[in-house]
Amino acid sequence: MLFWQQIVLNTQDQSIMKFLTQPPRFLFFTGKGGVGKTSIACAAAIQLAETGQRVLLVSTDPASNVGQVFGINIGNHIIAIPNITGLSALEIDPQAAAQVYRNRIVDPVRGVLPDSVVKGIEEQLSGACTTEIAAFNEFTALLIDSVLTADYDHIIFDTAPTGHTIRLLQLPTAWSDFLEAGKGDSSCLGPLAGLEKQRSQYTAAVDALADPVRTRLILVARAQQTTLREAARTHEELAAIGLLQQYLVINGILLAGETEGDSLALAIFEREQAALNAIPDVLKTLPCDYIMLKPFNLVGLDALRQLLIESAPQTPVAMDSPIELNAPTLSELVNGIAADGHGLVMLMGKGGVGKTTLAAAIAVELAHRGLPVHLTTSDPAAHLTETLNGVLDNLTVSRIDPHAETERYRQHVLDTKGAKLDTQGRALLEEDLRSPCTEEIAVFQAFSRIIREAGKKFVVMDTAPTGHTLLLLDATGAYHREVARQMTGGIHYLTPMMQLQDPKQTKVLLVTLAETTPVLEAANLQDDLRRAGIEPWAWIINNSVALAQPHSPLLRQRALNELDKITSVADGYSQRYAVVPLLKKEPVGIGCLLELSRYAGD
Amino acid sequence: MTTIQVFDPALCCSTGVCGVDVDQELVGFSADVEWAKQQGVNIERFNLAQQPLAFAENATVKSFLERSGSDALPLILVAGDIALAGRYPNRAELAHWANFTVATEAAEPAKKCCSGSKSC
Structure with a gap:
């Protein structure tokens, strides 16, 4: 049987994506940029919310576009998504998180110490390290049981592209190890005063990430060698820190039916099938879902609802309308x-x-x-x-x-x-x-x-x-x-x-x-x-x-x-x-x- | 036992390795503090960027900052009184304040003062 026939059978077999069956508390969507992480994370969040679950959708990408997908402004605080009962969203904004952190340190001494001194403290706390750690603290706070997270059955993370995300997921271990080895006040704990107090939060975050009952990682890829290879690398790096419960989603696949009389479509189809046939070994054992290429832009609720459903209605196109484009090379x-x-x-x-x-x-x-x-x-x-x-x-x-x-x-x-x-x-x-x-x-x-x-x-x-x-x-x-x-x-x-x-x-x-x-x-x-x-x-x-x-x-x-x-x-x-x-x-x-x-x- | 309190300028961390450039003086002083602790000296450091309240709540430090600004830091208090300002002490000075003598160890000469302020 050819690969695409398997895909068709596979998608007909099931009414629900494998990665969404018996979903755990935490779902992480990660993958190379442009593979469709955000669209799939949003679609999954909608689907879970519409089955009556209370869902928090969190973007950890400093350049998040979850807000754009829903057509609203989200930002650095939890807000309810209009028209979808049970769905809330949050975009962790490193700059805003750093500002909150700065205020917490500086506000008690504002007006007490001279203004120039206060300004100096703020400047000191305006670098990349403060920003990264402040955002990281917001992230780990979502992985522990607290008043903040108690209201949700599921927390779905739409992460930044791979490199950044691997670092984010490795940091709890890195910081825990560092605190473990550190000698109290002599250690360079960066701009986080009292980071010691964060230790239990980081340890809890490490435990949550490594617990297959609570955490599922969904690697999103396209039917392309590069994104599949990157998914394989991510799989191994994150498995190494204990994130073992992993699923694979291959997005944007062109089906054989689209290739008739079109050499480009045929070339893409053949290229994709070749990439799928040569899928890296480490990915072969993962539960896998396939999502077909859609003719529409994935913006707005209707488009998102259709993403995880097959046989989306096709908009008819006038075959003779010319596509003219003269652009600089x-x-x-x-x-x-x-x-x-x-x-x-x-x-x-x-x-x-x-x-x-x-x-x-x-x-x-x-x-x-x-x-x-x-x-x-x-x-x-x-x-x-x-x-x-x-x-x-x-x-x-x-x-x-x-x-x-x-x-x-x-x-x-x-x-x-x-x-x-x-x-x-x-x-x-x-x-x-x-x-x-x-x-x-x-x-x-x-x-x-x-x-x-x-x-x-x-x-x-x-x-x-x-x-x-x-x-x-x-x-x-x-x-x-x-x-x-x-x-x-x-x-x-x-x-x-x-x-x-x-x-x-x-x-x-x-x-x-x-x-x-x-x-x-x-x-x-x-x-x-x-x-x-x-x-x-x-x-x-x-x-x-x-x-x-x-x-x-x-x-x-x-x-x-x-x-x-x-x-x-x-x-x-x-x-x-x-x-x-x-x-x-x-x-x-x-x-x-x-x-x-x-x-x-x- | 005498307490030595060091009020640092706004630092990323005690050695400054997180800053855009590593300050040699800070690296040296951090080592000296570690050494002093090994000798049983009661010595504490406060970082303006991390514990500004410690500066605000100490009347001596607060009025020092009001008069001279944060560029005049570090400020070193021994038993609550100003012992040194504008540079870090060397090992001989630390030992002197803590009432013991440094055996043969050559005290490091005090280096130029530096604001030490690094964004991190």
């Missing part, structure tokens, strides 16, 4: 980058929009023109070498590996600042350097080092998904303020932030898809960047079905849906833009990447 966009001879090119955007692929395509295009390029990534989950799958003159590749960078930073501090200490002092410093806080600093320093290289050559940087990147920029801003404060009186200095703000040094490219939510997210990111004094140089719309001119009804419907999104980017949001097509082949390898940047339509 990525290669044309690269002309403007190449003209400067050097500089930093940063690709930013929501997870899953193809930042890694496009960063590789831009680097290949520049190197192909004989220009020196360093391609790198700050995304712990990115795999540039898998995407490039080859070598090219003028092109070097690296990655900022948080573990390696943290180790390098620790060693560096011990070798320099710790050089003259006695044994005891050195042991104390080593202890402090084991604080999970140091990772933030180490990654920032690696980032700064790479930025400096862009004075001589091209540095193309694939960044982690939005939320994580915003935190990195936050660290960059905090560092800049600190340097600015210390360098008074006309001393010349240049911080990484100033380099990011200088359009001659840095070009920020926003990557999006021609779909409602990704475009809105990119626009939000653009606003955030502008607030930080960084003006995005261009937008890239990736995976365009419209540019590929499909014939299958489902793909034509999706292509038509794209056109007004592309117009809104071209005429509204961006100064300049490019459109990159959905290719028949997965864009892996140097030849394929060149084809991607030069494709101008059939």
Whole structure:
């Protein structure tokens, strides 16, 4: 039997998704960006609520779009979702959580200590580490029994893209271990005074995560090698910290019926079936659900209710309506980058929009023109070498590996600042350097080092998904303020932030898809960047079905849906833009990447 | 037994390793405090960014902050009286306050004062 026939049988067999049968108290949805975590988490929350359960839906993504999916503003406090009895939602906002934390520390002394002193305390508590720990505390508070959580039968977590989430789920163990090993007040407990008191909360969180009766992890993937491989890696990393109750959902599958007379649809179908047949071994034993590709955008209650139900009604499409799209290619966009001879090119955007692929395509295009390029990534989950799958003159590749960078930073501090200490002092410093806080600093320093290289050559940087990147920029801003404060009186200095703000040094490219939510997210990111004094140089719309001119009804419907999104980017949001097509082949390898940047339509 | 109280500026943590740059003086002083504790000295540290109430509730510290601001920290009280301000003490000074002598250990020279304030 062919794979797709199994899928059809499989979905006919059951009226309810396996991952939703006998649901435990905590359900975590995780996966590579863009696989549909948020849509599936929202749909699952609706389904449970509509069977009479009391459900809390929580987003741990600093760039959450749960609110957009429901068409309301949620934010950092629990609110009831209109029109769905029993469903409430919360978006953990690291910045807001940090503000609450700051107020708790500072409010008692406001008006008691001098204003300048209070201001100094607030500045001290405005860095990335405070932000991360404050958000983390909100997260663990939801995993313990309390007044806050007693009202809910189920708590559903829509998590940030993989790299960030693995860190979030590993932190309870990391902090517990750190507190365990720590020597009371001598330890670097970061900005959390009295973190000792949090110990029982962290221990309870670790227990809850490792308890299969209470916690189920749902790995969401697409029928693509890359997302399946990432699901396999996540499976192993989280199983290692005791999260053993795991399910797999493969989303957005194109069925055989859609391939008739359409070479693109057929290519996608064959590519997907090949990916499913080659599914990594570790995933084979997991209970698995399949969700078919839908012709509509997943926004609003009706669309969400249909997501987990098969045979969604098809909107008929007029087959002869022309899909016309004339847009600049990525290669044309690269002309403007190449003209400067050097500089930093940063690709930013929501997870899953193809930042890694496009960063590789831009680097290949520049190197192909004989220009020196360093391609790198700050995304712990990115795999540039898998995407490039080859070598090219003028092109070097690296990655900022948080573990390696943290180790390098620790060693560096011990070798320099710790050089003259006695044994005891050195042991104390080593202890402090084991604080999970140091990772933030180490990654920032690696980032700064790479930025400096862009004075001589091209540095193309694939960044982690939005939320994580915003935190990195936050660290960059905090560092800049600190340097600015210390360098008074006309001393010349240049911080990484100033380099990011200088359009001659840095070009920020926003990557999006021609779909409602990704475009809105990119626009939000653009606003955030502008607030930080960084003006995005261009937008890239990736995976365009419209540019590929499909014939299958489902793909034509999706292509038509794209056109007004592309117009809104071209005429509204961006100064300049490019459109990159959905290719028949997965864009892996140097030849394929060149084809991607030069494709101008059939 | 004499109590030594150290009122630190707003720090990420006692060694400052969480900050954007590690302050050598803080690393050294943290080691000195650990050493003093091993000698049985009663020594406490308060971080302005974590325990501002301890600063507000101590009249001596509060009026020091009002007069000189947080840039003048650290402030060291011995038995409640101001013993030193603007820099961290060395081992000889700690030993002197606690009424014991440092055997042969060379006291580290006091280094330049630094605000030590790091965002974390």
